[in-house]
Amino acid sequence: MIPARFEYSAPETLSEALRLLGSDGEAKVLAGGQSLVPMMKFRLAQPGHLIDLARIPDLNFVAEENGAIRIGAMTTHNQVETSALIREKCPLLAKTAAHIGDVQVRNRGTIGGSVVHADPAADYPAALLAMEAKVKLVSASGERMAGLDEFLVDALTTLLEEGEILTEVHVPLERAGVLTAYRTLVQPASGFAMAGVGVRLGVENGTITFARVALTGVGSKPYRATAVEQALVGQGAGAETFAAAAAHATDGVDALSDMHASAEYRVNLAAVQVRRALEDAAGSA
Amino acid sequence: MKLKGTYAMPAPRDEVWAALLDPAVLARTLPGCKSLQETGPDEYAMQMSLVISSVKGLFEGKVRIMDQQPPESYRIEVEGRGKIGFVNGGGAFLLKDAGDVTDIDYEGEVKVGGMIASVGQRLMDMTSKMMIKRFFTALEDEITERE
Amino acid sequence: MATTTTTPELKTYIGKRVRRVEDPRLITGTATYVDDIRKPGMLHAAVLRSPYAAAKITGIAIEKALALPGVKAVYTGKDVAAVGPVPCAGSMEDLRIPDHRILARERVYYVGHPVVAVVATDRYIAADALDLIEVDYEPTEVISDPEEALKDGAVRVHPEYPDNVAFTYKQAKGDVDKAFEEADFTCEERILVPRLAPIPMETRGVVADWDEGAKELTLYSSTQIPHLLKTQLALQLDMPEHHIRVIAPEVGGGFGSKCNVWAEEALACFVAMDLKKPIKWIESRRESIQVVAHGRAHVDTIEIAAKKDGTLTGLKLHIVCDIGAHHQLLTPIIPTLAVLMLPGLYKFRSFKASLVGAFTNRAPSDLYRGAGRPEATYVLERIVDKMARILGMDPAEIRFKNFPEPAEFPFETVTGLQYDSGDYAAAFHKALDKIDYKACREEQKKARAEGRLYGIGISTYGELCAFGPSPATPAGGWECASVNVKATGKVEVLTGISPHGQGEETSFSQMVADAFGIPMSDVVVIHGDTAKVSYGIGTFGSRGIAIGGSALHLAMQDIVAKATKYAAHILDVDADTVTFKNGTFSSSAAEQTLSFADVALETHLCRKLPPGTEPGLTATRFFEPSNFAFPFGAHICTVEVDQETGETTILRFVAVDDCGKIINPLLVEGQIHGGVAQGLGPAFMEGVIYDEEGQLLNGTMMDYAIPKARHMPWIETDRTETPSTVNPLGVKGVGEAGTIGSLPAFVNAVVDALSPLGVDHVDIPMTPQSIWRVIQERSRS
Known part of the structure; x- marks a missing residue:
């Protein structure tokens, strides 16, 4: 449980971080360290150089701008959970952050680190996909924005190129009247979701006018359950609709299987959790 | 861990067969393959560098191809060892004509040991699925580019 | 700050919820662990x-x-x-x-x-x-599974032996075959008790x-x-x-590890x-x-015979214990404890048990909190529950029916143990009343009518602890204590036990403070250093106070006897007239009184040495118990199982434990709480998983689950106090009770919840997935 030798830098500006990252092929960015450090302790990961972003003040902020909430990559889960702005303007994200790991993890782990690590069972993506969030990727040669759906390529694999740093997550402000819920059943050792569901539901006069549903922990990457969404919109908000829609939770998804939960169980769990999350959201009005 | 699936390769069966058993093609398409050297009839020595997220593992091992029934079926046995653990696997490939495509049915079992077995279980299934996907995608690129 | 001039009333400590004196250094990070050296x-x-x-x-x-x-x-x-x-x-x-x-x-x-x-x-x-x-x-070639290892022709772990049998053990009494022949009902269950990692x-x-x-x-x-x-x-x-x-x-x-x-x-x-x-x-x-030696690791087959009135007549057990590739210190002994404690609290007339230790290509197994007794209690309480169901009896009734009466103590079990003291029905009644058993059954009826899976689980457990009489404890079962009274009246206790969380620095200080009428802060308890303490056996098997405390008790008696002689000599009175109470030596024949500290000083200054007495005030005593002590209790819990996800919610958990006389109820409750957590773990989430290649698959805290605070129910504790008769303090021991008593309550509750589906056993750990699978299978059939 002792990592291999590595160099350590703690730059105070993003440009310095990018320069360091570009100058060392063995370098790896360190955010909250909640995934990378354990891997290093097992020596499964042996980066030659860690570039710690913790001392860059510009990466830890929450701000409202142009109809979206911008969240700096180094904002901790606890800050996301407790931010008054996020709670008011993007409530699903704050609700989801409260479910991540435990208090210690939420105090150290960061939204940027989590999104970049792209664990297929991480909580954030379920909320961020349902909220159609975007991420900002910066390199020495420029910057680009990417939707989270395209950013998450596969398990532990993202669009991030060598020399790039994810600096911000942009979440559109919640629409008026939209109800939200996050629900998860976790594996008790790791706290990772065996099926986590983020739901946004718009209901007008008893009819569902808007639906976003995303799942994590079920497939090899978190995904939007568009078949569920389609089965909801235009229907009356109620138990029958929710149950019928939830049956599509894993349409086209090759469910994961591990010693904690078989694919069969995950498929069942996904449908149950989607239905219950929809009921939670509808009941939160 | 058991693995099973079908990949629909958009190429005629003979061509798919040839590619699957061509060491040069395999060296280019097997994820992380650094080198593949023939050591005997249908036996190869392989070096693989596995990179998944921050995890890097260098493996050295052997590949054996058995029970060839061209252009229909064969078996493969793989054995690899590295600092982070070891992998032993065996599988059967069955190639079926399916109109414009060749269906590659694969079924096998992978056994891992050492560090990766005791700390990496949660990621095993998704990692192997990802590796298979990477392999077939690369193989498809290889076959279709050749045309 | 105002000061008062009144003499502070002498407090007594025994039986009080005294906070642990160990804690300040532990929670401020000033304690010295090995890695701090x-x-x-x-x-x-x-x-x-x-x-x-x-x-x-x-x-x-x-x-x-x-x-x-x-x-x-x-x-x-x-x-x-x-x-x-x-x-x-x-x-x-x-x-x-x-x-x-x-x-x-x-x-x-x-x-x-x-x-x-x-x-x-x-x-x-x-x-x-x-x-x-x-x-x-x-x-x-690897042999990983213990049952496979025992099959003919199995690969041998140690090629120098003809097979993988590490040892066998058998015990029987009465005509068990006849009991089964003549029984109105018999039933059998194969029960897996997985390997557990101790995780200190x-x-x-x-x-x-x-x-x-x-x-x-x-x-x-x-x-x-x-x-x-x-x-x-x-x-x-x-x-x-x-x-x-x-x-x-x-x-x-440590938990035994x-x-x-x-x-x-x-x-x-x-x-x-x-x-x-x-x-x-x-x-x-x-x-x-x-x-670090895993605990449990049993595959048990248990059979029970009963008359239709619920009288339990016979019991058979076969244990396959996966001992791993090598023995550690107590590896072959631990599963024999399961055989000894098999009868639990019941008056069985006959039994037979056989045990095979199987070599496997796995890490050694050995003791873990409870060590043999959780396994025995679990399989027994499961099979008794199953028998109650077959008989159509309430699971509480079948238990009452088979307890020995208080008048029958010392009670000899069918395995030959002499239970020291007990009133099993009293503790059980208290637990049933506390949870309001009748109301729970009403609630269950209501829940079932609504299609909800609500269950009530009962476990009445007994354990053997306070290890132990030396002939039955491999390295000796006695304990040693020295009491050194310093010239200033401060007291140093040296004990051969080696506490590592049990809190004997606190409980022993309470005992000394009361015995000598001094404040607890005048006492220091030294342990765990072979250069300071002459010898000792250590801390395991819930023996700290029962054995170590009894040695201390004897040493303190010697101190008081010697100090009384001194006091008499100084007061110039006959020793028979001197009494020692609340820290004061007084005599009907003298006006002057002496404090404990006064006498301590005199024993060092020796200005007036009583004839035939030596200077100094120290005593070393050894205590050898005549028998084990046998605590008992009743744990009851209510659960609701989520039909769709298989998740279990623990609604209430009641633990009524009888560990004999209690020195510090706070420490007793702490032991019960921790023990229940280590019963809840294996019930719902724990278990070391090896594959057939002998690879340990859940080797990190990301995959090996132990209960976290959020998994724990509110534990409602209560107690009865039946003094032990095998030591002068009347204490029994409580270090393992929570672990032993709780596991069967959890499992019986879940099985009770699932019983409308025809379920009569679920193996542990009862993860949401495993429960969901059981529900799926049952609803299909």
């Missing part, structure tokens, strides 16, 4: 372990590691061949003890088997050096320090048994015992003497999960 010139060791469950070692290349700057030495099995084998205390006639060396020689037998030790100037370099060692393994918060660790001048070896080890360890080290290292000192500094939990003699302990000593340098080795969490 630093010695000048200290080197750091790391151990390379086998990634294979079975392999021949065909070569070990250490040159690259030796060449790494900072590496001081590398040891392989042949380098440490002079060190004797890891000891095993088993004594069955057919016991096979394979040569268990501190580092592997020709073969490795399990994943984690130590192969090479590296010593370097710091732990980072030592860890780097491990990566540079190349071991050539030639993997051989502090992993193992040692610092070995060799004094070349004095030829003295000091080993600091995170151990529960410093004295036994010292004796064993003398044997392993072939050294005179009086040149070895073992110190157990602050020990961060540190009641052992570990390879790494002798290894560090050998290296320290070889290099003439202090050596530190600290176990990683991964090593801890991998190699």
Whole structure:
């Protein structure tokens, strides 16, 4: 449980971080360290150089701008959970952050680190996909924005190129009247979701006018359950609709299987959790 | 861990067969393959560098191809060892004509040991699925580019 | 601040919820654990372990590691061949003890088997050096499953033996076959009790320090048994015992896992003497999960016979115990405790039990909190519940029906144990009343009508603890205490037990404070240092207060007797007229009184030495119990199972425990709480998983689940107090009760919840997935 030798830098500006990252092929960015450090302790990961972003003040902020909430990559889960702005303007994200790991993890782990690590069972993506969030990727040669759906390529694999740093997550402000819920059943050792569901539901006069549903922990990457969404919109908000829609939770998804939960169980769990999350959201009005 | 699936390769069966058993093609398409050297009839020595997220593992091992029934079926046995653990696997490939495509049915079992077995279980299934996907995608690129 | 001039009333401490005196140093980070110890010139060791469950070692290349700057030495099995084998205390006639060396020689037998030790100037370099060692393994066939291991023709773990039987054990009484023939009903269940990793918060660790001048070896080890360890080290290292000192500094939990003699302990000593340098080795969490002897590891088949009125007449048990590849200290003994405690609280007329220990290519198993008794209680309480269901009896009724009456004590069980004292019905009634059993059954009716899966689980358990009479405890079962009263009236207690979380610094101080009428702060309790404490057995098997406390009690009696003589002499009265109460010596024949401190001072100054008396006020006493003590209790819980996800919600958990007389209820409750957590773990989430290749699959805290605060129910505790008759304090012991009593309550509750679906057993751990599968299967059929 002792990592291999590595160099350590703690730059105070993003440009310095990018320069360091570009100058060392063995370098790896360190955010909250909640995934990378354990891997290093097992020596499964042996980066030659860690570039710690913790001392860059510009990466830890929450701000409202142009109809979206911008969240700096180094904002901790606890800050996301407790931010008054996020709670008011993007409530699903704050609700989801409260479910991540435990208090210690939420105090150290960061939204940027989590999104970049792209664990297929991480909580954030379920909320961020349902909220159609975007991420900002910066390199020495420029910057680009990417939707989270395209950013998450596969398990532990993202669009991030060598020399790039994810600096911000942009979440559109919640629409008026939209109800939200996050629900998860976790594996008790790791706290990772065996099926986590983020739901946004718009209901007008008893009819569902808007639906976003995303799942994590079920497939090899978190995904939007568009078949569920389609089965909801235009229907009356109620138990029958929710149950019928939830049956599509894993349409086209090759469910994961591990010693904690078989694919069969995950498929069942996904449908149950989607239905219950929809009921939670509808009941939160 | 058991693995099973079908990949629909958009190429005629003979061509798919040839590619699957061509060491040069395999060296280019097997994820992380650094080198593949023939050591005997249908036996190869392989070096693989596995990179998944921050995890890097260098493996050295052997590949054996058995029970060839061209252009229909064969078996493969793989054995690899590295600092982070070891992998032993065996599988059967069955190639079926399916109109414009060749269906590659694969079924096998992978056994891992050492560090990766005791700390990496949660990621095993998704990692192997990802590796298979990477392999077939690369193989498809290889076959279709050749045309 | 205003001061008062009134004489503070002397407080008494026994029976009060006194806060632990140990805690301030623990929670402020000022306690000294092994890893806090630093010695000048200290080197750091790391151990390379086998990634294979079975392999021949065909070569070990250490040159690259030796060449790494900072590496001081590398040891392989042949380098440490002079060190004797890891000891095993088993004594069955057919016991096979394979040569268990501190580092592997020709073969490795399990994943984690130590192969090479590296010593370097710091732990980072030592860890780097491990990566540079190349071991050539030639993997051989693995036998991982204990039942497979016992089949004819199975691959042999140890090729020198004809099969994988490590030992067998049998016990029987009465005509059990006749009982089964004549029974109105019989039933049987095959019950799996998975391997559990002990997971103490502090992993193992040692610092070995060799004094070349004095030829003295000091080993600091995170151990529960410093004295036994010292004796064993003398044997392993072939050294005179009086040149070895073992110190157990602050020990961060053990749960039995540190009641052992570990390879790494002798290894560090050998290296320290070889290099003439202090050596530190600290176990990683991964090593801890991998190699620290797992507990339980049973496959049990239990059968029960009953008359239709619910009288239990016969019991049969067959245990296959997966002992792993090697024995540790108590490996073969632990499952025999399951046989002894099999009858639980019931008056069985006949029984037979057989036990086979199976060698497998897995890490050794050994004791873990409860050690044999949780296994016995679990299978018994399950099968009694199942029988109640068959008889159509309430599970509470069948239990009441078979308890011995209080007048029947001492009660001899069918396995030959003499239960000291008990009123089982009283504790059970109290638990039933506390949870309002009738209301729970009403609630269940209502829930079932609504299609909800609501269950009530009962466990009435007994345990044998306060280890123990010496003939029944491998290394001796007595305990030793010295009381040294200083000139200033302060008291030093030296005890042979070795607390590591139990809180005896607090409970012993309470006892001393009350006995001498002094404040607790005038007492210090010293333990865990073989150079300070003459000898002792250690802390395990819920024996601290029952045995160690009884020795202390005897020593304090001696002190009071001697002090009384002094007081009489000073007061110039007849000793018979002197009484000692609330810290004051007084006599009907004298006006003057003397405090405890006054007399203490006189015993040191010796201005007026009573004839025939020696100076000083010290006493050392040993206590040998006549028998084990037998605590008991009733745990009841209510649960609701989510039909769709398989999740179980624990609604209420009531624990009524009787551990005899209580010194400190706060400590007792703490033990129950911790114990219940370690019953809840295996019930719902824990279990070491090996694959058929002997690879341990859940080797990290990301995959091996133990209960966290959020998993725990509110524990409603209560007690009855039936004094033990086998020690002067009347105490029984409570360290393991929560673990033993709770597991069957959890499982019985879930099975009760699922019973409308026709379910009569669910194996543990009852994860949401496993419950969901049971529900799926049942609703399909």
